[in-house]
Every structure is written in structure tokens, then in C-alpha cells.
Amino acid sequence: MSRAAPIAMPMAAPGASAPTRHARLSPPAAFRIFWPLVSVNRVVVVVSVVLLVVSAACDAAAIGIVGVLTDKVLAPGDLAAFWQPAALWLGLAAAGAAASAAGGYLTGWSSEHFLLGLRDRLFQHLQQVPPDALDRFGTGDLVTRLTGDIEAVESLVASAPVELVTTAVGAVVFGAAAFWTSWQLALVTFAVAPVIWFGARVFGTLMRSATRDERDSNGRLASLLEESLANMPLVQAYGRQQAEQRKVHREGRVWMRAGLRQIRLSSVYGPAGEFIETLSVLAVIGAGAWQISEHHLSVGGLLSFAAYLGYLQPKLQELGELAVSASSATAACERLVEVLRTGPVAESAPRPDIPPLAEPVRGALAFHDVGFAYPGAGRPVLHGVHLDIAPGTLVAVTGPSGAGKSTLGKLLLRVYEPSQGRILLDGRDIAQLPVDEVRRHITLLLQDSMLFDGTIRENIVYGRPDATDEEVLAAATAADAHGFIDTLPAGYDTPVGRRGSHLSGGQRRRIALARAMLRTAPVLILDEPTAGLDDASAARIMTPLRRLTAGRTTLLITHDLRLTAQADLVLHLADGTVTLVAGPLAATVTEAAHHAA
Numbered sequence: 001m002s003r004a005a006p007i008a009m010p011m012a013a014p015g016a017s018a019p020t021r022h023a024r025l026s027p028p029a030a031f032r033i034f035w036p037l038v039s040v041n042r043v044v045v046v047v048s049v050v051l052l053v054v055s056a057a058c059d060a061a062a063i064g065i066v067g068v069l070t071d072k073v074l075a076p077g078d079l080a081a082f083w084q085p086a087a088l089w090l091g092l093a094a095a096g097a098a099a100s101a102a103g104g105y106l107t108g109w110s111s112e113h114f115l116l117g118l119r120d121r122l123f124q125h126l127q128q129v130p131p132d133a134l135d136r137f138g139t140g141d142l143v144t145r146l147t148g149d150i151e152a153v154e155s156l157v158a159s160a161p162v163e164l165v166t167t168a169v170g171a172v173v174f175g176a177a178a179f180w181t182s183w184q185l186a187l188v189t190f191a192v193a194p195v196i197w198f199g200a201r202v203f204g205t206l207m208r209s210a211t212r213d214e215r216d217s218n219g220r221l222a223s224l225l226e227e228s229l230a231n232m233p234l235v236q237a238y239g240r241q242q243a244e245q246r247k248v249h250r251e252g253r254v255w256m257r258a259g260l261r262q263i264r265l266s267s268v269y270g271p272a273g274e275f276i277e278t279l280s281v282l283a284v285i286g287a288g289a290w291q292i293s294e295h296h297l298s299v300g301g302l303l304s305f306a307a308y309l310g311y312l313q314p315k316l317q318e319l320g321e322l323a324v325s326a327s328s329a330t331a332a333c334e335r336l337v338e339v340l341r342t343g344p345v346a347e348s349a350p351r352p353d354i355p356p357l358a359e360p361v362r363g364a365l366a367f368h369d370v371g372f373a374y375p376g377a378g379r380p381v382l383h384g385v386h387l388d389i390a391p392g393t394l395v396a397v398t399g400p401s402g403a404g405k406s407t408l409g410k411l412l413l414r415v416y417e418p419s420q421g422r423i424l425l426d427g428r429d430i431a432q433l434p435v436d437e438v439r440r441h442i443t444l445l446l447q448d449s450m451l452f453d454g455t456i457r458e459n460i461v462y463g464r465p466d467a468t469d470e471e472v473l474a475a476a477t478a479a480d481a482h483g484f485i486d487t488l489p490a491g492y493d494t495p496v497g498r499r500g501s502h503l504s505g506g507q508r509r510r511i512a513l514a515r516a517m518l519r520t521a522p523v524l525i526l527d528e529p530t531a532g533l534d535d536a537s538a539a540r541i542m543t544p545l546r547r548l549t550a551g552r553t554t555l556l557i558t559h560d561l562r563l564t565a566q567a568d569l570v571l572h573l574a575d576g577t578v579t580l581v582a583g584p585l586a587a588t589v590t591e592a593a594h595h596a597a
């Protein structure tokens, strides 16, 4: 997918990364936010509206023929007068049906394209948001936002305006025809319009709040299910199935109650509308009977009027329902706005005024008085971190759990920006470089090997899709993975299963190493590369790790003494800063730290 600028949210705090509570939106405000996000083929929209209007006009014209048939054919019993209006009616019906079919298809076409475009746009946005910020939503909840909520937004932003125009035009056409037939009866009919409008507003407000609750609890349930299913090995091993069952049932009940509230509202709204419609019909029949007795209207005229009414009243009802569903769809819009407001921390678009890094990038790293606090957290995780790392140096970062070792890596990758100080790559402040460029020169190897459901080859070339078979083989050999891959019946084409579930922990780690080997980036971040492995598997990846780090500037986050023994420099991170330095380059760093102090 091509790179695009982050979505600009009018109400977003710059650089905000934490999810915020729902913003309250009106349907027009939701339309103004979402419509510009997706480029819809406006010609198709206009043509579909025109076709649907033509279809309504054909229906209206055809109904006029009912009166002609009654007064000129049925009343006098004149069969000869039947054929011409009958042929006209047939022609209008055929034209109306064709216009309705084509208009309906084109409306659906633009809706589906809008849906696709909106989902792509949102996913593009999500991919720029720090993973920590996404975690606060929960994966399941995000999935419901990218599926159910997006559909509701589509119904409001893409389908509703077309429906509004065609229904309103239909109402005007049938209303005008009804007026033309008998303005007195039409006035009686329109007397109920304010009641329908008021009802729609009240129900719309109630429905929006019910939908908000329903969408939120749907999201929470999806996240709970996702977490429970992902942790199933733990649940089963600890015999906690019943506890999980209770949690899912509790959340399911909350969702059910929210759904029932919606059902209660819509089951009252529909019949209430029909009741009002019945009142209106009775009033029209009474007034019509009086008009006929006074010879102001013929029976044919009354029949035509009744037929117009048969079309007009559903249109009025539809307008009311449209207002209710638009109002309830804004609840889904609010949930998506919440996602859009969780903005990327770093700017990723290239800036023409800033020259790229001079190639080849050597990998010289420097942290100058770097401090950082997570958004919303009072206490800084890091402060006054000062380091100068020459290209190709292997730096081991040790320290107690929670000291901020992984945070150093996140700052280097620009997942977050330092609250103070600067980080330099080859002497350039990384905050001044596009985030994509910074990341292109850094390879991250995580504790969790993170494989995708695909073949071994697809996973190895993930970071460099254009790698040749020879390069894949060389990387796998260097990562000590070729041996076991070769024994598999399908070799490099073996599917690894979801998250690599068909492989052992050590095998997954070696595939991830091969993937990292293929990248030519001069800087490496290794986050606990031996964690979670037994001694034999950990020993097995020592040699590949040495090959991987050779010639690359490496930040090696580890507690493993076998790894620290190989480092050029060992840093100890505690109380937010580098407090202890060991290794052959200790003097340089101590001096730098002293200088910073």
C-alpha cells in the first residue's frame, strides 16, 4: 500500500497517542469527517441518484393513470379506452423498474467501494500508531471497529445521503401529485409530518445511546474472547476454564442487554409509526368521503389520491427511519474517531527540505541527555541518558526489570519521541528524519519471534521481499536454520502455522534471526534474544547471533551473561539512567556521561 499522510483529525491533540473517550458527533459532523477520507466516484453517485429519482417519477406518473382508468374505462365500461393508458402504464412500469435496478446497483457499488476505501484508510492509519497505544483498545475491539463500525459509518456517510435524496425527492413528487389531486386531502395527510419528525428525533437520540453501548460491549467482548483464546494453553493448564467461561458469559450478557435495548426501541418505533399512519389514512378517508359528497372530488380522484398516499406515507416513514438510523450510526462514527485521534507519534512522510542520511549509513549512534516519560505517566522512565556509540560496536544493555531498556529501543525506532534531549544516527538528529528512513536503517529482533501464517520462505523474506533464493539460503544457513528446514518435507515452502505454531521456540527464533540477517541495516536492536529458550537452544543461537551482530552497531538488551561477555561495552540501566559501564570502551562512555553531568 502506498504511503499516505496520517489522517488529520480536526479535534486531535498533536502527537496524541493515547485513546480518548468518544467525542459526541452529529450526523452532519460525522459526514464532514468521513466523506473526505475516501475518494468516491462522484459521477456514479450522481447517476445513481438520478436513476432512482427517475424510477420514483415513473411510479408517480403510473399512479396518475389509475384515476384515468377508473373514470374513463371502469365507470363508463368502455373497453376501447383501456388500451392506450394500459400501454402507457406498462411502459412507465418497465422504465421505472430498469431505472430502479440500475440505480440500486450503482448505489450498492459506491457503498462497497466506500467501505473498502475507508477500511484501507483506517488500517493505514493504525499501522502508524504505536503498538502500545493500540493495545489499550484490545485487538478484538479494533477488529469490531474495522468491520461492524465501518459498515455503520458507510451506511451513514455513503448510503444515507443517496437514500435521503431519493426518498425526499420521492416524497416531494408523490406529495406534489397528491396536492394536485386534492390539496385539502394532502393537507390532512401532511398534518402528521411534524409528529413523525418529532418521534424520529426522540427515537434517534435514544437509539444513538443504545447503539453506543452495544458497539462498546461488542468490542469489549471481542477483546475478551481474543485474549482468552490466545491464552488457552494457560487456561487449560491451570484449569481456569470455568472462570473464563464466567467472564465471557458476563460480558456476553452486557452485550445482550444492550442489544435488547435496541430491539425494544425499534419494536416500539415501527408500530408507533404504523399507528400514526392508520390515523392519517382514516382522516383522509373521512375527508375524502366528505369531498365526494360535496362533489369536489370524483371516486377516481380519491383512488388516485389513495394510491399516491400509499407511496407517500412509506416515504415519510423512511425519512423518519433514516433520521433514526443516521443518529444511531454516529455511535460507530464516534468509535472510529476515537481510533483516528490516537495519532502516530512520529511524522513518516518524507520532507523535501531535509536531505536524507548520507549513504552508506555507518551506524554511529548517540544519545544526548535523553529523557522520556510515557504519555500519561507522571514519572520519567529515562533521564539524562548520554551515550556515544561508534559504528559496529556491540553494546549490551543490562539492568533490572522495568528499568527502561526496551524503551531505549522504542525511542531509537521513533515509536516514541524523547521528552528531552536528542538521538543521533550518523550525527543526524533522528527527530528531523522521516520515520521510515530511520527504521530502514535499523533491524529489530524481538523476544517474541512474531511469525506470520505463511511459509518459512515468506517469513524469512518479510523484511526484504526482493531477496533471491540464494540470499534466503545464505541467511538461513548463517542463522543455523537451514539444517532443520532442509529436513522438512516441503523445505522452505513449509507453512509455519498461525504465529509459527508448527515450530519449536528455538526454531522460531532461528527463522527470526534469518529474517534479521537478510536486512542490510547497519543498526540492530536485539531484545532478550535468548529469553524463553532452554540452555541447549540458547547455546545454539550464540554463533548465529555473533554472525548477525558482526559489523553492525548493536543494542543488545539482555540478562544473559553469555551474551554480555561478548559485548564491546556493557551498560547498566537503573533509576532511569546509565549508572554502570563495563567493557573495553568503558572509559569513553564514562567520560561522555561525566561530560553530560
Ligand SMILES: Nc1ncnc2c1ncn2[C@@H]1O[C@H](COP(=O)(O)OP(=O)(O)OP(=O)(O)O)[C@@H](O)[C@H]1O
Binding pocket: 132, 133, 374, 375, 377, 381, 399, 400, 401, 402, 403, 404, 405, 406, 407, 408
Ligand atoms: N506503553 C507504556 N505506557 C506506560 N508505561 C510503560 C509503557 N511501556 C513500558 N512502560 C513502563 O516503563 C518502564 C520501562 O519499561 P521497559 O519495557 O522499557 O523496561 P525494561 O527495562 O525493558 O524491562 P524488562 O527487562 O522487564 O523487559 C516500566 O516501568 C513500564 O511499566
